[in-house]
Amino acid sequence: MSEHELAPSDRVRLRRKPQRGRYDAETIHAILDAMPVCTVSCVIDGQPIGMPTVQWREGRHVYWHGSAAARLMRAAEGAEVCLTVTILDGLVLARSALHHSANFRSVMVMGRARAVTDPAVKAARLRAFLEHLYPGRWDTLRPMTDAEMKATAVLSLALDEASAKVRAGPPVDDAADLASPVWAGVLPMRLTLGAPEPDADCPGDLPPPDPATGVSWG
Amino acid sequence: MSEHELAPSDRVRLRRKPQRGRYDAETIHAILDAMPVCTVSCVIDGQPIGMPTVQWREGRHVYWHGSAAARLMRAAEGAEVCLTVTILDGLVLARSALHHSANFRSVMVMGRARAVTDPAVKAARLRAFLEHLYPGRWDTLRPMTDAEMKATAVLSLALDEASAKVRAGPPVDDAADLASPVWAGVLPMRLTLGAPEPDADCPGDLPPPDPATGVSWG
Numbered sequence: 001m002s003e004h005e006l007a008p009s010d011r012v013r014l015r016r017k018p019q020r021g022r023y024d025a026e027t028i029h030a031i032l033d034a035m036p037v038c039t040v041s042c043v044i045d046g047q048p049i050g051m052p053t054v055q056w057r058e059g060r061h062v063y064w065h066g067s068a069a070a071r072l073m074r075a076a077e078g079a080e081v082c083l084t085v086t087i088l089d090g091l092v093l094a095r096s097a098l099h100h101s102a103n104f105r106s107v108m109v110m111g112r113a114r115a116v117t118d119p120a121v122k123a124a125r126l127r128a129f130l131e132h133l134y135p136g137r138w139d140t141l142r143p144m145t146d147a148e149m150k151a152t153a154v155l156s157l158a159l160d161e162a163s164a165k166v167r168a169g170p171p172v173d174d175a176a177d178l179a180s181p182v183w184a185g186v187l188p189m190r191l192t193l194g195a196p197e198p199d200a201d202c203p204g205d206l207p208p209p210d211p212a213t214g215v216s217w218g
Numbered sequence: 219m220s221e222h223e224l225a226p227s228d229r230v231r232l233r234r235k236p237q238r239g240r241y242d243a244e245t246i247h248a249i250l251d252a253m254p255v256c257t258v259s260c261v262i263d264g265q266p267i268g269m270p271t272v273q274w275r276e277g278r279h280v281y282w283h284g285s286a287a288a289r290l291m292r293a294a295e296g297a298e299v300c301l302t303v304t305i306l307d308g309l310v311l312a313r314s315a316l317h318h319s320a321n322f323r324s325v326m327v328m329g330r331a332r333a334v335t336d337p338a339v340k341a342a343r344l345r346a347f348l349e350h351l352y353p354g355r356w357d358t359l360r361p362m363t364d365a366e367m368k369a370t371a372v373l374s375l376a377l378d379e380a381s382a383k384v385r386a387g388p389p390v391d392d393a394a395d396l397a398s399p400v401w402a403g404v405l406p407m408r409l410t411l412g413a414p415e416p417d418a419d420c421p422g423d424l425p426p427p428d429p430a431t432g433v434s435w436g
Binding site for chain 2: 011015016037039041042043044046047048049050052054067069070071080081082083084088090091093095096097098100102104106108110126130133134137140141142151152165170171173177178180181182183184185186187188189190191192193194195196197198199200201202207208209211217
């Protein structure tokens with residue numbers, strides 16, 4: 001994928017701390033693939049709304065889904081949106097208040113959201129979503145009914161206008177502060193999976209999904 | 219704080235799955251306090267932008283900060299914004315594709331962002347932010363210079379119009395699917411702190427901040 005270098009449009013190009021900006025597909029795809037949780041921002045009656053939801057990527061598009069009746073899904077369809085993913089990698093403690101920071105990887109994708117309407121295409125997208133999270137699971141479930149498919153809206157956004165922002169590494173202190181007697185460094189953070197909790201109706205001899213085969217979170 | 223019940227305005231009231239909506243200050247404050255990472259959505263030239271940043275709460279306001287020269291800080295000042303916080307608590311695996319879900323706690327705050335301009339007030343807000351993350355640390359750092367203070371913008375948003383959305387617990391399956399021979403339950407997730415990584419100039423005998431005294435992440 002690294003052959004794709006997206007030419008950053010004016011509205012996604014980083015102006016402050018440009019050294020943190022990345023526009024290559026490899027970096028952008030890796031962040032999107034590692035963090036399904038996202039915020040989709042759209043405008044309703046002039047008011048910006050940032051809706052938390054879950055995204056997945058296939059090729060050069062990101063997708064998200066929701067109830068076909070949901071106000072925010074209907075508002076986003078055909079409208080300009082911004083999809084934001086943030087992975088927190090750590091807290092950066094410096095020797096002055098100003099240089100405290102966070103290590104993170106984030107992506108912003110801008111463009112017009114499009115509805116996936118063809119039932120077969122929608123089914124393929126939903127299958128890909130579930131298979132991204134839980135490889136091999138889709139075929140163990142009963143097929144989605146027509147009514148379920150109709151009640152589910154899927155929106156897509158092309159990765160034509162996207163940027164990543166990455167901060168990593170230790171604090172960057174002013175030289176004059178380096179002798180200050182305060183602890184400075186990074187407190188790394190990571191999203192981790194706990195022990196699976198089968199529900200009350202789950203037979204005890206069924207194995208939970210192998211987390212090693214799903215999303216490498218963060 | 220639990221005496222405050224915010225009357226949900228029409229634009230923050232949950233319509234889909236209203237049982238997941240919470241409007242009490244106790245719930246909203248607890249989510250904001252447990253997850254500094256947020257997305258601030260605003261509108262620039264008609265285009266929604268969701269900017270990843272870090273928020274903190276004091277009383278009935280949330281705050282975030284950035285470079286005073288940053289385009290997105292200047293665009294948000296005095297403008298309608300939406301601040302969104304999402305904590306992922308787990309993945310919910312059901313017996314049908316439709317009922318797969320996530321356990322999460324999220325907050326959306328809407329309103330007009332205001333700049334904190336008085337230098338003394340701004341200093342107090344920044345101090346509160348650092349003390350929220352690292353109690354006791356502010357007084358161990360050299361004071362912020364006037365130039366640093368001037369270069370830092372702080373924006374605030376009243377918690378007048380806010381809602382939380384919470385999903386917890388096992389999957390909710392259709393009764394007809396309960397006998398399906400697939401694993402169903404919750405894969406819990408949590409943001410965890412790793413071992414502190416002092417930087418190259420940090421004397422080895424300085425103890426890192428005690429994570430037990432800072433934010434209870436998630």
